[in-house]
Amino acid sequence: MKILSMLLMLILLSSNANAIAYCSLRDPVSQIAKLYPQKTNQLSIVKAVDDNARAQVQTALPSNDLHFSELGQHTLYIAMLGKQSLGYVHVRSEQSDWGLVEIVWAIDKDLRISNFTFQRCRSPKNMKIAQSSDFKGIYIGKNYQELKALLSNDGVTANKYVLDKVQNAPELANVVLRCALKTLLLTEILWGEELNKL
Amino acid sequence: MMKPLLFKSCIGYLLLFLASMSMTCDANFSQNLRWSLDGSFRLNLNEALDNTSRIYALGLDTHKVFTYPSGDIGYGVGQVYYTKLSNHIPVPFLFTSKDDSDFIIREAHLNYTAGPHWLPNIRIGHFTLPFGLEESIDTNGRLLDYYHGKNLGSKLDWGLSLNKVINHLEYNVSYTLGGKDKAKSVDGSYAVTGRVGSLSHLDFVFGLSAFNGEIDGVTRKRIAVDWQYYYATWGILGELAIGENNNQLQGWQEEKYSLVELNKTTINNQLKLYSQFVFRDSESNESADKLLNIGFSYQVNNQFELSMSGGMQLNTPASGKKKQLARVQLRYRY
Numbered sequence A: 001m002k003i004l005s006m007l008l009m010l011i012l013l014s015s016n017a018n019a020i021a022y023c024s025l026r027d028p029v030s031q032i033a034k035l036y037p038q039k040t041n042q043l044s045i046v047k048a049v050d051d052n053a054r055a056q057v058q059t060a061l062p063s064n065d066l067h068f069s070e071l072g073q074h075t076l077y078i079a080m081l082g083k084q085s086l087g088y089v090h091v092r093s094e095q096s097d098w099g100l101v102e103i104v105w106a107i108d109k110d111l112r113i114s115n116f117t118f119q120r121c122r123s124p125k126n127m128k129i130a131q132s133s134d135f136k137g138i139y140i141g142k143n144y145q146e147l148k149a150l151l152s153n154d155g156v157t158a159n160k161y162v163l164d165k166v167q168n169a170p171e172l173a174n175v176v177l178r179c180a181l182k183t184l185l186l187t188e189i190l191w192g193e194e195l196n197k198l
Numbered sequence B: 001m002m003k004p005l006l007f008k009s010c011i012g013y014l015l016l017f018l019a020s021m022s023m024t025c026d027a028n029f030s031q032n033l034r035w036s037l038d039g040s041f042r043l044n045l046n047e048a049l050d051n052t053s054r055i056y057a058l059g060l061d062t063h064k065v066f067t068y069p070s071g072d073i074g075y076g077v078g079q080v081y082y083t084k085l086s087n088h089i090p091v092p093f094l095f096t097s098k099d100d101s102d103f104i105i106r107e108a109h110l111n112y113t114a115g116p117h118w119l120p121n122i123r124i125g126h127f128t129l130p131f132g133l134e135e136s137i138d139t140n141g142r143l144l145d146y147y148h149g150k151n152l153g154s155k156l157d158w159g160l161s162l163n164k165v166i167n168h169l170e171y172n173v174s175y176t177l178g179g180k181d182k183a184k185s186v187d188g189s190y191a192v193t194g195r196v197g198s199l200s201h202l203d204f205v206f207g208l209s210a211f212n213g214e215i216d217g218v219t220r221k222r223i224a225v226d227w228q229y230y231y232a233t234w235g236i237l238g239e240l241a242i243g244e245n246n247n248q249l250q251g252w253q254e255e256k257y258s259l260v261e262l263n264k265t266t267i268n269n270q271l272k273l274y275s276q277f278v279f280r281d282s283e284s285n286e287s288a289d290k291l292l293n294i295g296f297s298y299q300v301n302n303q304f305e306l307s308m309s310g311g312m313q314l315n316t317p318a319s320g321k322k323k324q325l326a327r328v329q330l331r332y333r334y
Helices: A002-012 A029-035 A051-060 A124-130 A133-139 A144-148 A160-165 A170-197 B004-024 B148-152
Strands: A041-049 A072-081 A084-096 A099-107 A113-120 B033-046 B051-068 B071-086 B101-112 B121-128 B156-166 B169-176 B190-198 B204-215 B218-231 B234-247 B251-265 B271-282 B289-299 B304-313 B324-333
Touching: A029 A072, A029 A084, A029 A099, A029 A113, A041 A051, A041 A170, A041 B051, A051 A170, A072 A170, A084 A113, A084 A170, A099 A170, A113 A133, A113 A170, A124 A133, A124 A170, A133 A160, A133 A170, A144 A170, A160 A170, B051 B101, B101 B156, B148 B204, B148 B218
Parallel strands: A041 B071
Antiparallel strands: A041 A072, A072 A084, A084 A099, A099 A113, B033 B051, B033 B324, B051 B071, B071 B101, B101 B121, B121 B156, B156 B169, B169 B190, B190 B204, B204 B218, B218 B234, B234 B251, B251 B271, B271 B289, B289 B304, B304 B324
């Protein structure tokens, strides 16, 4: 009984630790190199995605939530060419019909999506579509407000304009859009202050 | 074996790295620091030995990225656990009795990553030997097992490794001292281990590994292939290792090991189910061991994980007692 009460207390007091052991953390080295081929190094900034950040996401994007693995300590990478910053890299996960999708986002200094690639997609069909320039063009060059305008009224799916463009992959379009919005929002909320100092 | 001069050069290089970190890193050590308290309780029901045992572990798991203003220098991982056995047999090598307890260092290493394009990253410390599936799927602290330690004589060892992700390949080659938990060579022990593979985040991963070492008085040589394929929420993966062991009593004996795993996760990644078929054959044994394992892990939230596994031997060994082991683990990370 004592053990059970202690266990319950721990669960109630739980903070946002990472579920996985830290020895298994891997930086997305090859994806950063793909997104910024000229980079010479990367600068990591680790921040905690906590319940407060989660609440801000829920307020800004109603009907949306963060997957539990998105809480805890996460890294934003600054791609560096010598001492010059080229842009940012932020990896985020989003749940899809075919499992978790992990997208590696390249973000420019004005917090616009400049490119993206996948760390995990596990759907060859969707992966092929996602790599096409037509599909990428929907998101690239847009900031948070411009991407938010692509949401339909339900707040979780893409609007008709987007879905008409990707008739064969509506779920992919929805997943990438939600992920892009949360990524830009969290980048601004958690890393914005430090990025402004650069 | 790595030449002593090269080994010393690498150590010197790492010392320079440590010196540069202490001079240039941010004064605030907590910056870019991850830490978690990691507690677990494991219950083991061993039918073959007619024994029930428990393992309690409480530890600190840390990860720190060291940076210059212009980029990362490298990162360190440190994991120390107070571990208590209760009626656990056979007694693991780290302990002296079935009810023993001790502080255990799991991973503890620094990896220097700031070298130029052509220079490998350099890791020094206590780390998992880079071989087979374990190189891309970490099983430390989990019930999931790829028999890494049984195959090589130790799962972790003290030493250094050269590693890098380059274009479409990643490699990791290590020279370690063969002392397992001791940061020294014991009676001439050593281990050279390496794996080269395709990028481990892809849906299809293929790797080649090799091992040559002497640990606990047994010389082992191994070559292995490992592969993983993922489609949506399904995964199928395997490892095949062949080689030979040499100990003073039996001389060189051929060894074979293979594992095939089929796994399935839910779309939110909370529940993972797996089944494994393991085949182990040694020239010194009368018959090959065939094991069937099934298990699951359920991540209740970011902190709390419940996992269970059951394993049974399919063949009848010479002793007549088939291995049958059921395990339950509760793990909490704070």
